[in-house]
Amino acid sequence: MSDRSSRATHLFFGGDAATHLPRVLAILGAERAFVVTTGGRSAAMISPAEILGESLCDVFSDAREHVPVDTVAAALARFDTARADVCIAIGGGSAIGLGKAIARARIVPLVAVPTTYSGSEMTSIWGETSANGKITGRDPAAKPRVVIYDIALTFGLPADVSAASGMNAIAHAVEAMYAGNATDTTRDEAAESVRLLSSSLPAIIVNGADALARKMAFEGAHLAGKLLDATSMGLHHRICHVLGGSFRLPHARTHACVLPHVVSFNAPAALDAMTRLGAAIGNADVAAGLAALNRTLGLTATLGDLGLRSSDVERAADEVTATPYPNPRPFSREDIRAILMGAL
Numbered sequence: 001m002s003d004r005s006s007r008a009t010h011l012f013f014g015g016d017a018a019t020h021l022p023r024v025l026a027i028l029g030a031e032r033a034f035v036v037t038t039g040g041r042s043a044a045m046i047s048p049a050e051i052l053g054e055s056l057c058d059v060f061s062d063a064r065e066h067v068p069v070d071t072v073a074a075a076l077a078r079f080d081t082a083r084a085d086v087c088i089a090i091g092g093g094s095a096i097g098l099g100k101a102i103a104r105a106r107i108v109p110l111v112a113v114p115t116t117y118s119g120s121e122m123t124s125i126w127g128e129t130s131a132n133g134k135i136t137g138r139d140p141a142a143k144p145r146v147v148i149y150d151i152a153l154t155f156g157l158p159a160d161v162s163a164a165s166g167m168n169a170i171a172h173a174v175e176a177m178y179a180g181n182a183t184d185t186t187r188d189e190a191a192e193s194v195r196l197l198s199s200s201l202p203a204i205i206v207n208g209a210d211a212l213a214r215k216m217a218f219e220g221a222h223l224a225g226k227l228l229d230a231t232s233m234g235l236h237h238r239i240c241h242v243l244g245g246s247f248r249l250p251h252a253r254t255h256a257c258v259l260p261h262v263v264s265f266n267a268p269a270a271l272d273a274m275t276r277l278g279a280a281i282g283n284a285d286v287a288a289g290l291a292a293l294n295r296t297l298g299l300t301a302t303l304g305d306l307g308l309r310s311s312d313v314e315r316a317a318d319e320v321t322a323t324p325y326p327n328p329r330p331f332s333r334e335d336i337r338a339i340l341m342g343a344l
């Protein structure tokens with residue numbers, strides 16, 4: 001059905017997921033669909049049974065943030081029992097992350113129907129978390145073969161999740177702008193992604209059913225996901241990886257909190273990137289612009305509010321500096337400590 005070399009992702013943008021899903025299964029030659037979601041309100045927006053009829057063989061509604069290994073094991077057991085030949089992830093980065101784990105483990109195609117702005121649907125980056133922390137990697141088999149963007153599925157996305165996952169996407173675009181392997185094309189896309197997201201997210205907070213704002217945010221998140229896949233992320237992503245994987249902080253809100261602090265640190269070493277990002281966000285001081293955007297979106301939590309204790313800072317700084325990481329400005333353990341203390 002699938003092979004590890006198939007990298008192309010086919011996009012349906014602005015369509016109706018209910019209409020597209022059965023056609024997508026037919027194109028993939030799949031007959032037994034296994035759906036993964038995070039359950040709750042995100043699952044209620046769409047009825048896999050109605051849409052897929054007899055093609056649906058099971059729905060696993062217990063996807064969790066950071067893809068815990070025991071969740072993967074439970075989902076794989078159900079997938080095998082169902083004798084499924086395709087995985088459909090409906091939801092945010094948590095559902096898509098579980099879908100990636102299944103796609104890698106069983107070499108089946110993954111269809112992603114994103115309902116947040118995480119951007120995960122556009123990447124081959126997978127992650128799994130165990131008692132030993134979070135491991136991530138890149139695998140073409142994890143990359144969704146088909147992505148269906150349906151803005152109707154986002155109208156009910158709560159304001160706080162919209163805001164936080166949108167800031168997670170902005171973080172991808174910001175670090176793509178100063179990535180060592182950035183190109184003219186990726187820099188243009190990064191500027192466009194930040195412009196789209198920073199102008200649409202405040203409107204979404206006011207009115208979650210604003211169709212134009214939802215469309216712009218999806219476009220910005222799509223670009224951000226492409227950039228996350230195509231460029232090397234820097235210190236910001238490294239810090240958030242450690243805080244989420246080893247200290248269990250919530251992924252998207254941690255990104256929102258940390259981003260202005262890392263941008264403030266990196267700015268002197270990335271002047272051209274700051275000029276372009278400043279124009280995109282409407283503030284020449286990019287770190288101040290990001291902090292102001294956080295406030296507008298109600299994202300005022302500190303790392304302390306999100307669960308980091310001051311006694312965790314030393315260990316977090318050790319973990320961040322344990323692995324060399326590409327970043328425009330060289331950093332020391334003391335720099336990381338200062339960034340974490342500033343965000344605490």
Ligand code: NAD
Pocket residue numbers: 038039040041042045064065066067091092093094095097115116117118119120121123124125126127153154155156157158161164165168228251252
């Ligand atoms: P999420 O998927 O955990 O969703 C957050 C909450 O929103 C959940 O409770 C979910 O049920 C709910 N929800 C989702 N869509 C909804 C909707 N339309 N209406 C109502 N409720 C809805 O959050 P996220 O920020 O999208 O994803 C975070 C996860 O994604 C993390 O585990 C992170 O590591 C991962 N991620 C991976 C990549 C990658 O490329 N691999 C990129 C970004 C994020």
